[in-house]
Amino acid sequence: MKARRCPSITTVRKGNKDLIKDLNRFLVLQHIRQSGKVSRTDIAKATGIGLSTVTNITEEFLREGLVREVGTAHSTGGRKPVLLQFHERYSYTFGVKVEETQLRVALTDLQAEILDVKTVPFEAGSKPEKAVELLSAAIQVMRQAHGLAERQIAGIGIAASGLINRETGTILRSSLLGWENVSICKEVSKRLNGMPVYLDKNINAYTLAELTLGSKEKQRHVVIMSIGAGLGLTIVIDGSMYYGSFGGAGEFGHTIVQMNGYRCHCGQRGCLEMYASEFYLQHAGGELRRQYPHTAVERYTFSGMEQALKQGDELAARLLREMGTHIGYGLVNVINTLNPKRIVLTGEGMNYAPHFLPYALKVAEENFFAAAALPTEIVVSQLGNDAWLQGAALLVIEQLFQLPIYQN
Ligand SMILES: [Zn+2]
Known part of the structure; x- marks a missing residue:
């Protein structure tokens, strides 16, 4: 695999004579991965591509090691058809989550397993250079411990x-980490011989993990909301992230819910995050404490x-x-802005959901659409803590298996 350096995610490749071949390869591989x-024969039927073309393409995949033969299917007469399966260990990825005082680094296969x-700890307030150094070193050590060559890492x-800015691979500002303008993709890639890095x-x-590994139903118009130290949101429109x-x-x-309200770390006042996350416990707790002299908090x-x-x-x-x-x-x-089919709640705050979620749901029930009996389903994500790392790995896997017109 050739080394690429922080490629732009939105680059649209110019048309060329190999494009149709690439498209056919993409469709065949996508079908094998999903099946x-x-x-x-079944690939040809499902994709509408001729059997001889499918055979040529799958021969290439077998030679390249992307696909392997895994026995035969039952036959209704004649030769038993050979079954093909995607080789999930064709190459590997590293999924990383940058947290306030630690890095979590996972080695995954191409199914994000x-x-x-x-876990690599670092001191709160560390400079980004330190995190880049620790991260690059941890990846090298883990890669070598598993006997993998650099070329085997996709x-x-x-x-984070x-x-x-996901296009330039830059953390523009993180108040949690105290970092500004950190070209993390470029810096990590530089230390790892030009390995592609995505941010x-x-x-x-997490949403990528939810869309890929979570419940496949009702995912076309979905909003993922995380509640914890802060409040995050991802919008999925027509099956694609916005x-x-x-x-x-x-x-x-950082939408404002209280004019002249609590000062937010973003610089504004009255942000929702100050009222609907752990920040509220600190702000209001400090104010109300005097009224509760015997509190155990x-x-x-x-x-x-x-x-x-x-x-x-x-x-x-x-x-x-x-x-x-x-x-x-x-x-x-x-709900009133986006009319999603479903909202999935996640984040460390969900570990304490029984203490606050019933109040949230009671308020949420009375939305604009509810009056017309058009409810939005609100559920708690069933994915575990590893989904953050699997999602990070999927940033790479998505790039690897995207439609060829979007490749560099
Ligand atoms: Zn704010």
Whole structure:
């Protein structure tokens, strides 16, 4: 695989004489990837491509090692058809999540299955150079530990928080990390001999995992919302993620819900994130504490609230009820703006959902469409914590198997 350097995600390749061949290869490979095990005849039927072309293409795939033969199917007469399967270990990826005090690095196959995972701690407030150095070193060590050559790595996908330009692979600003204008793709790629590196927002990577690995139904008009230390959102329209002009869409947490409200880390006042995430527990908790002199609350975090609730603490119950109610108004605004079929909730806050989600759902029920009996389904994501890393790996896999007209 030739080395590429932070390729632009929206580059549209110019037409050329090989394009039809590439399109046929794409369609055949996509069908094999989606089918599990499939015969050449069934590929031809499903794609509408002639059997002889399918045979030529699959021969190429077998030679390249992208596909392998895996036994035969039952025959209704004549020769038993040979079944083909996508070779998920044709190459590998690394999926990375940059967190406030640690990097999580996973080695995956081409179905985004995690084969190994490591956590690399770093001090809060570390310079980006430090994170780049630790990340590059961790990838090299893991690659060598698995006996993989550099050419066997299809690329690296990085998921991070903050304002991100996915086209240039730059973290423009992350208040959580205290970083500005970090060309993370370029820097990591430089340390790894030009290996392709892709970057996206955490929640977008998670959404890729949800769309690829989660429930396949009702995913055409869906909104993914993460609730935790902050509030993230990804919009899926007609089955595709909506990125905005450079990948910045979905900063729903910074829509203003209270004029002259709490000061947000983004610089504005009254952002939804200050009222519908862990930030609210800190802001309102500080203000209300005097009214609850006997409160058991020690830390204004989700886990701190849960501890206090065990002792029947009224302040903790009030903060979570109010935060839940605010999340509900956020959901109403999403529903009324986008009319999604479904909203999927995720994020570390969901570990504490029983304490606030019922209040959110009660408010969300009364939206514009509900009056016409057109409900939006609101569900909690069934994917586990690894989905962030799998989503980061899918940033690479998506690039690898995209329609040829979008390749570099
Ligand atoms: Zn804000």
